[in-house]
């Protein structure tokens with residue numbers, strides 16, 4: 125798949141790197157593309173992609189979406205940004221108004237980068253809880269989660285974004301005492 129990864133720091137670099145290894149065509153979109161080989165200006169990276177992962181500071185999310193709304197609308201938009209310290213971890217009420225035709229997914233935000241760097245813990249593949257619309261875009265998002273080495277668990281549609289953010293809060297709280305190499309498994313009969 126053709127994927128734009130906006131931001132090439134901890135999350136963008138790690139998840140994007142896993143997708144590159146899995147054979148996806150990954151283009152990093154950066155404010156200063158000279159910082160990474162093969163990176164492009166953000167608008168060019170978005171233009172060439174069907175799926176966009178946003179891995180930039182959460183405080184910049186709404187401005188980013190406003191600035192690139194033409195390019196983003198209609199695309200699959202995976203939001204990994206976490207607004208620590210704000211009333212909500214996500215900025216979806218604003219984002220969904222700015223790009224109403226984007227297929228908005230909440231994924232790659234509920235575990236730490238230490239897990240994404242190697243999603244196998246204790247011999248088991250970590251589950252990644254995510255939310256977003258069902259249908260064709262969802263199949264692509266699931267494939268990308270699998271290709272990053274995790275098992276996708278869809279919590280529900282767009283309206284479940286805060287539940288996924290609850291998983292992040294649980295992960296973050298436990299990580300304070302147990303360390304960042306922890307993750308979750310859904311088990312059932």
Ligand SMILES: NC(=O)c1ccc[n+]([C@@H]2O[C@H](COP(=O)([O-])OP(=O)(O)OC[C@H]3O[C@@H](n4cnc5c(N)ncnc54)[C@H](OP(=O)(O)O)[C@@H]3O)[C@@H](O)[C@H]2O)c1
Pocket residue numbers: 130131132133134135136154155156159178179180181182184188204205206207232233234235236237238
């Ligand atoms: N680290 C984690 O464990 C973790 C886990 C889950 C989710 N997250 C979330 O993922 C996001 C990225 O975290 P990170 O740890 O990867 O951060 P990071 O290592 O600091 O990387 C941030 C990236 O965003 C770019 N950036 C900064 N401000 C920007 C802006 N205004 N517009 C466009 N690009 C900008 C930076 O590029 P420049 O060189 O241009 O500054 C850099 O490539 C955050 O929202 C964080 O909450 C982090």
